[in-house]
Amino acid sequence: MKANEVSRLTELPISTLRFYERKQLIPEQFISRDENNYRVYDEEVVKYLQDLRMLLTLGFTIQELILLINESSHTEKEALVKYKIEHIQELEAKLEASKTFLKDVLKGKADFQTRCKSNHET
Amino acid sequence: MKANEVSRLTELPISTLRFYERKQLIPEQFISRDENNYRVYDEEVVKYLQDLRMLLTLGFTIQELILLINESSHTEKEALVKYKIEHIQELEAKLEASKTFLKDVLKGKADFQTRCKSNHET
DNA sequence: ATAAACTATGAACCTTGGTTTATAGCAAAA
DNA sequence: TTTTGCTATAAACCAAGGTTCATAGTTTAT
Numbered sequence: 001m002k003a004n005e006v007s008r009l010t011e012l013p014i015s016t017l018r019f020y021e022r023k024q025l026i027p028e029q030f031i032s033r034d035e036n037n038y039r040v041y042d043e044e045v046v047k048y049l050q051d052l053r054m055l056l057t058l059g060f061t062i063q064e065l066i067l068l069i070n071e072s073s074h075t076e077k078e079a080l081v082k083y084k085i086e087h088i089q090e091l092e093a094k095l096e097a098s099k100t101f102l103k104d105v106l107k108g109k110a111d112f113q114t115r116c117k118s119n120h121e122t
Numbered sequence: 123m124k125a126n127e128v129s130r131l132t133e134l135p136i137s138t139l140r141f142y143e144r145k146q147l148i149p150e151q152f153i154s155r156d157e158n159n160y161r162v163y164d165e166e167v168v169k170y171l172q173d174l175r176m177l178l179t180l181g182f183t184i185q186e187l188i189l190l191i192n193e194s195s196h197t198e199k200e201a202l203v204k205y206k207i208e209h210i211q212e213l214e215a216k217l218e219a220s221k222t223f224l225k226d227v228l229k230g231k232a233d234f235q236t237r238c239k240s241n242h243e244t
Numbered sequence: 245a246t247a248a249a250c251t252a253t254g255a256a257c258c259t260t261g262g263t264t265t266a267t268a269g270c271a272a273a274a
Numbered sequence: 275t276t277t278t279g280c281t282a283t284a285a286a287c288c289a290a291g292g293t294t295c296a297t298a299g300t301t302t303a304t
Contacts, residue, residue: 004280014281015263023261036270038281051223058213058220062261081224088217091180095210095217098180102203126250136251137293145291158300160251184291 001041010049017049023062024070025052059091060084123163132171139171145184146192147174181213182206
């Protein structure tokens with residue numbers, strides 16, 4: 001596959017594919033070059049990029065993903081994954097709290113304004 | 123309260139308090155000035171800032187929070203909150219998926235490497 | 245009363261995660 | 275065969291969310 005098709009299938013701009021590659025987020029095995037120096041992507045890269053996006057949108061940083069992908073021993077990966085799973089669980093708790101909070105905003109039960117000192121001049 | 127104490131209680135740097143204020147993320151009622159032009163914060167601001175941080179870490183942008191806090195009608199707030207709750211639910215689903223994925227990485231069942239073409243040279 | 249610590253301001257600076265631009269070679273269709 | 279489109283690269287640019295700096299007034303401790 002060439003860049004165009006990967007871009008279409010992943011819905012990532014080609015510029016982003018190149019950006020990820022520059023950042024070493026795409027293992028070499030997924031990308032080779034043809035005789036014109038055009039990139040040739042392995043089909044598996046589509047699934048790979050979808051996972052990558054998911055982790056990025058969940059708040060993993062590029063640096064963390066590089067660790068997870070390339071640079072670390074199994075032990076280091078283990079520590080990072082454990083740390084991240086804990087982080088995700090905290091996030092989940094916050095998500096629950098914020099849903100409640102936001103629903104209360106809608107009901108007028110609570111919001112940023114009514115939380116202040118009450119105004120006795122009304 | 124002065125800046126120092128708010129900073130201590132919220133664990134936000136004073137520079138961040140001022141940044142939020144500049145961005146209009148802190149309603150005026152929470153902040154006045156003493157005779158030296160020093161900021162005087164209402165005690166309630168601590169709880170307020172904790173909520174604010176939570177929403178920011180959950181992926182709300184400053185612009186969205188400004189809408190929620192200051193500028194919108196009830197109808198607009200309603201739309202924004204509904205939209206955001208949906209977004210949060212998508213995030214929750216992704217969090218679940220990523221936990222599974224990450225646990226699999228640890229077990230060696232799946233990871234970024236083994237997902238590639240198998241290597242027949244071993 | 246003077247040094248050390250806190251407050252103020254605006255402007256410049258920084259990092260992250262990309263996107264855009266400028267320039268050029270290759271290709272597919274008309 | 276030439277125009278339209280895809281590919282390449284390096285470098286500049288961008289927006290978000292802060293942080294640091296330069297400069298100056300205040301206040302607290304010694």
